[in-house]
Amino acid sequence: MAQQIPAPLGRGPKRNLFTHVVASLGLRIIKGELNPALPFPKEADLGAEFGASRSVIREAVKSLAARGLIASQTRTGIRVLEPINWNLLDAEVLNWRYSTxxxxxxxxxxxxxxxxxxxxxxxxxxxxxxxxxxxxxxxxxxxxxxxxxxxxxxxxxxxxxxxxxxxxxxxxxxxxxxxxxxxxxxxxxxxxxxxxxxxxxxxxxxxxxxxxxxxxxxxxxxxxxxxxxxxxxxxxxxx
Amino acid sequence: MAQQIPAPLGRGPKRNLFTHVVASLGLRIIKGELNPALPFPKEADLGAEFGASRSVIREAVKSLAARGLIASQTRTGIRVLEPINWNLLDAEVLNWRYSTxxxxxxxxxxxxxxxxxxxxxxxxxxxxxxxxxxxxxxxxxxxxxxxxxxxxxxxxxxxxxxxxxxxxxxxxxxxxxxxxxxxxxxxxxxxxxxxxxxxxxxxxxxxxxxxxxxxxxxxxxxxxxxxxxxxxxxxxxxx
DNA sequence: TTTTATCATATTATCAGATAATATGCAGAC
DNA sequence: GTCTGCATATTATCTGATAATATGATAAAA
The missing domain is CATH 1.20.120.530 (GntR ligand-binding domain-like)
Known part of the structure; x- marks a missing residue:
């Protein structure tokens, strides 16, 4: 099947899809747009939104999970963790926080x-x-x-x-x-x-x-x- | 093709393959068994070693990368980063360090x-x-x-x-x-x-x-x- | 009524095998 | 020697499966 055309998506360096997804979701979480009270989009939905395959989405999820921002579980889905779990000293998290x-x-x-x-x-x-x-x-x-x-x-x-x-x-x-x-x-x-x-x-x-x-x-x-x-x-x- | 039987691999809770691979590699890096001077195993080799598919290995790699332990690049492969990049305040890294x-x-x-x-x-x-x-x-x-x-x-x-x-x-x-x-x-x-x-x-x-x-x-x-x-x-x- | 057991289902977890992108090093040209 | 182009190795991404598991509904039992 033909490779999906990566959506242009406007601004942002967008070095690669993975980095883009991580940064985009990370920022949304830090901003509070995605928070523990809200249901988190499913892998499939994220894939559709970013025009990315499930692999990329899953890798991004693991990356954010390692920073303490989210956790994911079979059947339950993904959820945003309480801010106390966030690795604030992580360079990325620090920058996202700074920018918001x-x-x-x-x-x-x-x-x-x-x-x-x-x-x-x-x-x-x-x-x-x-x-x-x-x-x-x-x-x-x-x-x-x-x-x-x-x-x-x-x-x-x-x-x-x-x-x-x-x-x-x-x-x-x-x-x-x-x-x-x-x-x-x-x-x-x-x-x-x-x-x-x-x-x-x-x-x-x-x-x-x-x-x-x-x-x-x-x-x-x-x-x-x-x-x-x-x-x-x-x-x-x-x- | 038949699903591969996950190797028993002895001790360890082994909640799931991903967690096991992350913990195993993380510990090896902290110990210094894997270090910046040594060539890091390729995704394929890691898959063979752990009896895991490439997906699991890649997710583990992303998780360790988010903690500042490794970085990976097309064609170059994976490499261990200098300790100064490690997120020592990450709970996992802290525990790995403590245990070694x-x-x-x-x-x-x-x-x-x-x-x-x-x-x-x-x-x-x-x-x-x-x-x-x-x-x-x-x-x-x-x-x-x-x-x-x-x-x-x-x-x-x-x-x-x-x-x-x-x-x-x-x-x-x-x-x-x-x-x-x-x-x-x-x-x-x-x-x-x-x-x-x-x-x-x-x-x-x-x-x-x-x-x-x-x-x-x-x-x-x-x-x-x-x-x-x-x-x-x-x-x-x-x- | 309340609790417990069973089961269907939704979602992530893992697998398999592709193609695409890219950094490296080699070979050849200048 | 330096530069250019090319072959190659490795990660990046895609696709489409099957497996495992937590949840909620349903049924059975107390």
Missing amino acids: MPQAEFYGELFEIRLLIEPEAARLAAIRGSTAEIAIIEKAFAAMSEAARTGTSGVAADLAFHRAILAAAHNALLLQMGNLIAVGLDIAHRLSSESFAVFLPMHQRVLDAIIARDSDAAGNAMRHLLSETREFMSRLIWA | MPQAEFYGELFEIRLLIEPEAARLAAIRGSTAEIAIIEKAFAAMSEAARTGTSGVAADLAFHRAILAAAHNALLLQMGNLIAVGLDIAHRLSSESFAVFLPMHQRVLDAIIARDSDAAGNAMRHLLSETREFMSRLIWA
């Missing part, structure tokens, strides 16, 4: 966690970081400086800086929080592409404290950096 | 995070918690007391207590950390089934501080509870 929540609210939530995690991570990095690990932090900072000088985007370097600190703290669970930071930086970059240059000196202070193995100073410098960034962003959001 | 890591190491990592998160959560709960939310904390504590009195397992109530505090802190990302606590309590329970009775008074102190809206006291009480628990567990692990 009020910016200020999401940002407040995000920075509350960052302020909880990162100062302690900086403190631990100053204590536990190997010289090699600290060198990576240094290198990331150098890249940030370079980006500031040349006026190119320093988002990647900024992210690398914060991730390197998490890595130097020697706690894998802590490192996981990198996703949060990535989203946070992405927002910051969209709001103000030069913002990170302003905060370069504060990054420097964090770095110096870690190099000096001064754990308290490192923690404080990081706390200061994050507080100031939050302030700065708040002003941008409310402006 | 040295207990002391895992426990240290876990409590480092809990000590970071939960005192602040308790503090915020004392400030932001609605009366209804605080009532839930109270109810969980009552259930813990009851369990202690009757000698039944209080793990569920204990988990409910800590989750209720996270919920009362009004930060969805914070709530996500409940998975960590669940694993932590599970370990504690396996090591010493009566341990939670010992810590009942410390839980009471946390609860009282939250009811009294004394945020600092709540934070300190939680910190104390966790430190003592960690101490207690360390002794058990090394004994």
